[in-house]
Amino acid sequence: MRNLPDRVWRLPRQEDDEAAGEGFGRILALSDGVFAIAMTLLILDIAVPAMTDSDKMPHVLLHLWPRYLAYLLSFLVISRFWVIHRQAFALIARVDPALIWLNLLLLLFIAFLPFPTAVVGAHNGSTAAAVLYAVAVCLTGASSAAYWWYASGRGKLLRPDVPRGQIRAMRARSLSGPVLFALTVPVAAFFPYVAEALWFLAFPLARMSFVLFSGEEPDEAG
Amino acid sequence: MRNLPDRVWRLPRQEDDEAAGEGFGRILALSDGVFAIAMTLLILDIAVPAMTDSDKMPHVLLHLWPRYLAYLLSFLVISRFWVIHRQAFALIARVDPALIWLNLLLLLFIAFLPFPTAVVGAHNGSTAAAVLYAVAVCLTGASSAAYWWYASGRGKLLRPDVPRGQIRAMRARSLSGPVLFALTVPVAAFFPYVAEALWFLAFPLARMSFVLFSGEEPDEAG
Amino acid sequence: MRNLPDRVWRLPRQEDDEAAGEGFGRILALSDGVFAIAMTLLILDIAVPAMTDSDKMPHVLLHLWPRYLAYLLSFLVISRFWVIHRQAFALIARVDPALIWLNLLLLLFIAFLPFPTAVVGAHNGSTAAAVLYAVAVCLTGASSAAYWWYASGRGKLLRPDVPRGQIRAMRARSLSGPVLFALTVPVAAFFPYVAEALWFLAFPLARMSFVLFSGEEPDEAG
Amino acid sequence: MRNLPDRVWRLPRQEDDEAAGEGFGRILALSDGVFAIAMTLLILDIAVPAMTDSDKMPHVLLHLWPRYLAYLLSFLVISRFWVIHRQAFALIARVDPALIWLNLLLLLFIAFLPFPTAVVGAHNGSTAAAVLYAVAVCLTGASSAAYWWYASGRGKLLRPDVPRGQIRAMRARSLSGPVLFALTVPVAAFFPYVAEALWFLAFPLARMSFVLFSGEEPDEAG
Numbered sequence: 001m002r003n004l005p006d007r008v009w010r011l012p013r014q015e016d017d018e019a020a021g022e023g024f025g026r027i028l029a030l031s032d033g034v035f036a037i038a039m040t041l042l043i044l045d046i047a048v049p050a051m052t053d054s055d056k057m058p059h060v061l062l063h064l065w066p067r068y069l070a071y072l073l074s075f076l077v078i079s080r081f082w083v084i085h086r087q088a089f090a091l092i093a094r095v096d097p098a099l100i101w102l103n104l105l106l107l108l109f110i111a112f113l114p115f116p117t118a119v120v121g122a123h124n125g126s127t128a129a130a131v132l133y134a135v136a137v138c139l140t141g142a143s144s145a146a147y148w149w150y151a152s153g154r155g156k157l158l159r160p161d162v163p164r165g166q167i168r169a170m171r172a173r174s175l176s177g178p179v180l181f182a183l184t185v186p187v188a189a190f191f192p193y194v195a196e197a198l199w200f201l202a203f204p205l206a207r208m209s210f211v212l213f214s215g216e217e218p219d220e221a222g
Numbered sequence: 223m224r225n226l227p228d229r230v231w232r233l234p235r236q237e238d239d240e241a242a243g244e245g246f247g248r249i250l251a252l253s254d255g256v257f258a259i260a261m262t263l264l265i266l267d268i269a270v271p272a273m274t275d276s277d278k279m280p281h282v283l284l285h286l287w288p289r290y291l292a293y294l295l296s297f298l299v300i301s302r303f304w305v306i307h308r309q310a311f312a313l314i315a316r317v318d319p320a321l322i323w324l325n326l327l328l329l330l331f332i333a334f335l336p337f338p339t340a341v342v343g344a345h346n347g348s349t350a351a352a353v354l355y356a357v358a359v360c361l362t363g364a365s366s367a368a369y370w371w372y373a374s375g376r377g378k379l380l381r382p383d384v385p386r387g388q389i390r391a392m393r394a395r396s397l398s399g400p401v402l403f404a405l406t407v408p409v410a411a412f413f414p415y416v417a418e419a420l421w422f423l424a425f426p427l428a429r430m431s432f433v434l435f436s437g438e439e440p441d442e443a444g
Numbered sequence: 445m446r447n448l449p450d451r452v453w454r455l456p457r458q459e460d461d462e463a464a465g466e467g468f469g470r471i472l473a474l475s476d477g478v479f480a481i482a483m484t485l486l487i488l489d490i491a492v493p494a495m496t497d498s499d500k501m502p503h504v505l506l507h508l509w510p511r512y513l514a515y516l517l518s519f520l521v522i523s524r525f526w527v528i529h530r531q532a533f534a535l536i537a538r539v540d541p542a543l544i545w546l547n548l549l550l551l552l553f554i555a556f557l558p559f560p561t562a563v564v565g566a567h568n569g570s571t572a573a574a575v576l577y578a579v580a581v582c583l584t585g586a587s588s589a590a591y592w593w594y595a596s597g598r599g600k601l602l603r604p605d606v607p608r609g610q611i612r613a614m615r616a617r618s619l620s621g622p623v624l625f626a627l628t629v630p631v632a633a634f635f636p637y638v639a640e641a642l643w644f645l646a647f648p649l650a651r652m653s654f655v656l657f658s659g660e661e662p663d664e665a666g
Numbered sequence: 667m668r669n670l671p672d673r674v675w676r677l678p679r680q681e682d683d684e685a686a687g688e689g690f691g692r693i694l695a696l697s698d699g700v701f702a703i704a705m706t707l708l709i710l711d712i713a714v715p716a717m718t719d720s721d722k723m724p725h726v727l728l729h730l731w732p733r734y735l736a737y738l739l740s741f742l743v744i745s746r747f748w749v750i751h752r753q754a755f756a757l758i759a760r761v762d763p764a765l766i767w768l769n770l771l772l773l774l775f776i777a778f779l780p781f782p783t784a785v786v787g788a789h790n791g792s793t794a795a796a797v798l799y800a801v802a803v804c805l806t807g808a809s810s811a812a813y814w815w816y817a818s819g820r821g822k823l824l825r826p827d828v829p830r831g832q833i834r835a836m837r838a839r840s841l842s843g844p845v846l847f848a849l850t851v852p853v854a855a856f857f858p859y860v861a862e863a864l865w866f867l868a869f870p871l872a873r874m875s876f877v878l879f880s881g882e883e884p885d886e887a888g
Contacts, residue, residue, distance in 0.1 A: 026698055026752050032248055033702025036255025040263060040333040041706060047337075050344050057350035061341070075333070079326045086248050097749075104745045111706040111741070115713075119727070122716050128723035254470055258477025262485060262555040269559075272566045279572035283563070297555070301548045308470050476692055480699025484707060484777040491781075494788050501794035505785070519777070523770045530692050 024095060027103060034107045035082045038114060042071050042078075045118035066124035073199055074117040077137055078110060080177075080203065081144055088148050088170065093159040102147040109140035120196075130188035130195050134181050137199070141178030148174045180205060246317060249325060256329045257304045260336060264293050264300075267340035288346030295421055296339040299359055300332060302399075302425065303366055310370050310392065315381040324369040331362035342418075352410035352417045356403050359421070363400030370396045402427060468539060471547060478551045479526045482558060486515050486522075489562035510568030517643055518561040521581055522554060524621075524647065525588055532592050532614065537603040546591040553584035564640075574632035574639050578625050581643070585622030592618045624649060690761060693769060700773045701748045704780060708737050708744075711784035732790035739865055740783040743803055744776060746843075746869065747810055754814050754836065759825040768813040775806035786862075796854035796861050800847050803865070807844030814840045846871060 046067045052060050085106075092099075116133040123129040151157040152167045180202050188195035268289045274282050307328075314321075338355040345351040373379040374389045402424050410417035490511045496504050529550075536543075560577040567573040595601040596611045624646050632639035712733045718726050751772075758765075782799040789795040817823040818833045846868050854861035 026694060028248060029251065029695065029698040030702050030748065032251040033255055033699055034706055036252050037259055037703055037706040039329065040256055040259040041709070043263070043333055043337050044266070044710070048341050048344065052345065054345065054348045054350075057345060057348045061350055061354055071334070072330070075326075075330050079323075079330075082252065083322065083326075100749065101745075104741075104749075107705065108738070108741050108745075111709055112737070115709050119714050122714065123718065123720065123723060126720045126723045128720075128727055132727055250470060251473065254473040255477055258474050259481055261551065262478055262481040265485070265555055265559050266488070270563050270566065274567065276567065276570045276572075279567060279570045283572055283576055293556070294552070297548075297552050301545075301552075304474065305544065305548075472692060473695065476695040477699055480696050481703055483773065484700055484703040487707070487777055487781050488710070492785050492788065496789065498789065498792045498794075501789060501792045505794055505798055515778070516774070519770075519774050523767075523774075526696065527766065527770075 024089060024092075027095060027100060028089060031085060031103060031107060032082075034111055035078060035085070038110050039075055039078050041114045042074050042117055045114065045121050046071060067121035069196070070117045070121035073196070074113055076203060077140075077199075078113060081106070081110060081140065084144060084148075084170075084174070088151070091159055091162045091166075092151050092157050094157055096155060096157065099147060099151055099155055099157060102143065102150055106140065106143040106147060109136065109143050112136060113140065125192055127189050127192050130192035131185055134185045134188045134195060134199075138178045138181035138185070141174070141181060145171075145174035145178060176205065177202065246311060246314075249317060249322060250311060253307060253325060253329060254304075256333055257300060257307070260332050261297055261300050263336045264296050264339055267336065267343050268293060289343035291418070292339045292343035295418070296335055298425060299362075299421075300335060303328070303332060303362065306366060306370075306392075306396070310373070313381055313384045313388075314373050314379050316379055318377060318379065321369060321373055321377055321379060324365065324372055328362070328365040328369060331358065331365050334358060335362065347414055349411050349414050352414035353407055356407045356410045356417060356421075360400045360403035360407070363396070363403060367393075367396035367400060398427065399424065468533060468536075471539060471544060472533060475529060475547060475551060476526075478555055479522060479529070482554050483519055483522050485558045486518050486561055489558065489565050490515060511565035513640070514561045514565035517640070518557055520647060521584075521643075522557060525550070525554060525584065528588060528592075528614075528618070532595070535603055535606045535610075536595050536601050538601055540599060540601065543591060543595055543599055543601060546587065546594055550584070550587040550591060553580065553587050556580060557584065569636055571633050571636050574636035575629055578629045578632045578639060578643075582622045582625035582629070585618070585625060589615075589618035589622060620649065621646065690755060690758075693761060693766060694755060697751060697769060697773060698748075700777055701744060701751070704776050705741055705744050707780045708740050708783055711780065711787050712737060733787035735862070736783045736787035739862070740779055742869060743806075743865075744779060747772070747776060747806065750810060750814075750836075750840070754817070757825055757828045757832075758817050758823050760823055762821060762823065765813060765817055765821055765823060768809065768816055772806070772809040772813060775802065775809050778802060779806065791858055793855050793858050796858035797851055800851045800854045800861060800865075804844045804847035804851070807840070807847060811837075811840035811844060842871065843868065 046064060048057075048060060048064075113136060116129070116136040119126075119129045120133045149171060152162075152171065158167070181199070184195045184198050187198065268286060270279075270282060270286075335358060338351070338358040341348075341351045342355045370392060374384075374393065380389070403421070406417045406420050409420065490508060492501075492504060492508075557580060560573070560580040563570075563573045564577045592614060596606075596615065602611070625643070628639045628642050631642065712730060714723075714726060714730075779802060782795070782802040785792075785795045786799045814836060818828075818837065824833070847865070850861045850864050853864065
């Protein structure tokens, strides 16, 4: 019994690995489910008071524009994480318990995003709302980077034929999101509207950083 | 570095294509998830105040008829987009990043539909509500047409054995929805109830336009 | 063009059949999604006012018992429809457009059930609420019977090896639900609590009717 | 007809077994759907009043910490049940109606968890809320244990190659959760904050109990 602590952390791992021998089916099913639901729940943040006067309806509907923008932004953000998730798991050959829990950590943050989206949509121009949003997406991005760095690094879970250049490019890209959103935290604390504009720029910027890094070894990428 | 812009748009495409080699599994899983959730969230727009007096319950429940109608209409609309999505993706042989993002654009609008449904249900007879609904379904239909035109045209993603007549018929049908809903926008701005009646007619009309176009080359369809 | 009406209803059918050649994957994915979401949305009907005094919490929580009961009942009802759906589609060999739309009709009613559940939970003892619930489940059961009668009858969609006795037993069972709930409509109009007790009895009754009918031809069932 | 009661309970079982011959696909699809939705609905319990003054936003957002904690805890709890569910069903070779209904019982409790989560998040420090939460998770754990004990015991549904040591370890682990949460019920009735701290400890404790039991027969586990 004196070697308990060691076995506590080692044995379940073996047992989990056996059970996981059947592939990713359920991990991807759960992930796709959470992604789809988080995307769709965003719409619940947009609502019109039932009492609204009919004459004021056009004004009320147009006045909701910060919520439409927040819906669009968060839908794009979650879509982007899903596209990356799909690319990453297409390269992963097997799972281990650490990857499963890192993936659940990502889902924890994905499922959380409708809340900051609602806050930003309802309190447009609030610095606290903008900071909350930047921090939430930054943490989501960090957990998205975490599972990829683990799977492609210490976990050694990738298919053997994945070129090193692609791994490195995807690592760089996985960092570009959280770094950019972390940089917007101080911006959001003073100029929430500027931060929101920067968030929409995150998509072309992430793509560009991906190309810059994957382009360093054109021979390996081919 | 002078050829950066070109590589920015070309390289990721290759990388995405490789990852997508495994087929559509996750794209369809995410899509079916969003369709199913959007359908089911529609019911959240129908609610009875908890304080309602027991005697008034029959009246209150019957008084909700515009919400029942809005639920029925939007369920039919989303079902129709799903049926078309299923037919279209059964003919698509492979995906590329543009198709993935066009599909996500469709899901963005599908997930949005519970909002105009709620507005129309709660503000029956409001012209602004009717215009919002017509515009939302029109945009959804346009994005549904967009992925099919891309996949069957510039993207060259269809299976080689799909007859040209069927492609053309499905292109015509994909336009019939957005065109019809676009035509109801001015109607909705003046006669919201007439617009609602026209929306319910959209289903037999779409079917008819499909047959008219697919019928032009009966020899290819066989 | 004089034979248009005929072709309007015949041609799309062929085209749909081709597209559906790939099996049921997406139909079952959408169905399981709607079933799962309807089950899980039921919980949104149970809520505690945020302002509740700490001393009154036990009372408030216990006072919610009609909502707990409504949750339990509707979860069982939806589960039962899912179990039947799973059994039925395991015997169906191919789909046609009519089956797809009959299945969507079932999903329309499944997705509707959280609403009458909320009304019954919030207005326990209201006759109007009880009638609404009985009618909603009756219609759901009728659409569940409809797809099975169509698939096993005019649609000729079953696998050839399904014994006739089993088809007949499942037809009888599919009717037992809607008939029982239809019978409770007048009961609910006068004695809502009695109706609720009968609904819980529906489960053993449905099972018994299934056995009585399937037992008539023991030689075919073996 | 005198042997009716016996046939009532035996015949449907055969019929269900045949239908279930196709494997677990839909059972796992429904389960993953309910798990994913329950996880994602948790976020609906966190909301900011739309009227909040912009100056008070930081205070209001920080003041929600009990809800963030409740979200984190319930996400971990549901994740844990999902991980166990995935491991268990990877060892199960076939299903029977009893397993299907025991699994639906688990889903009933999983789908219920957002409610006690909302109560604990909104009424931090309330003993009634803490007792409700402990009882709900305890019942969920008991139903999670029930399906595993049935499948590995009387149901004889496991794959033949599963080592006995692993079965026993997973049985012990399946009990550790409900037992621990049952023990916290009296704690919650007097010291709700202590109970909440214990719940977070449940995860390392469950893992430890699993190792202690699986470690008793190291030769069979290998």
